[in-house]
Amino acid sequence: MNRFFNELIDTHVKIEDWIGQGKGDLEALLSRFDRNFTMISINGHKLDYLTLEAFFQNNCGTKDGIKIVMDKMEILAEWSQGALVSYVERQILPHNIETLRHSTVLLTLEGDEVLWRHLHETPASE
Template identity: 30%
Template sequence: MTASTTFADNAAREIDALHRLLQAWFRAEGSDDPAAILNRFDEGFNMVNPAGKLVTYQQFADGLPGMRGSRPTLIMEIGEVMVRHVSDKAALVTYRERQIQDTGTNDRVSTALLLNRSDRPTPVWRHLQETWIG
């Protein structure tokens, strides 16, 4: 097995792993330390949310504490995870996400760029593009 194959597997697993942490955060379950989530992101991270708004790492980090417990019925389902490109340093991954709450369900397809950083135990998120599925 090559280093890039191992990283591809780790990157694919990271998609669900982060969403388990986020689901717990939104439901106010588990640790209330945002570092457990923020350490999974590169400091240069940015996201284009489904509405087309750019969110920087700093904006995400600043907003995260206020989101704890904000969606107590949230269930996040991840599927169709596919590594589209991988090198020793980065992986481009697509996946589907379903968010279920008592207020309704929404679906999105996302593309994430994850970096292989030697200073982090898991792949780190550098970029995320989310698109609503109608």
């Protein structure tokens, strides 16, 4: 598996641990995101790095038992400083409450580190 797919999986495991179990290191999680990070959320809101940081601070352990499953990862474009990757993300909460989204993420390279620069999520159905 390539480093971009590994980054996606590793970050989602850390997010799942943080919001689902209240486990992990917030600074280590946030270090995966570029300080100029932006995001269009599943409900259409535009977020920046500070909003993301506040979200994680306020949601430690708030979604007990959440599982995040990633599928259909595809590199749309790749160049020497990063890649544009699409994937399908399923979030599963206890009692079979699920959300499905198509996501596209711009990942950049800073030395050996892969950083999240922009994420766009769109609600999806089966």
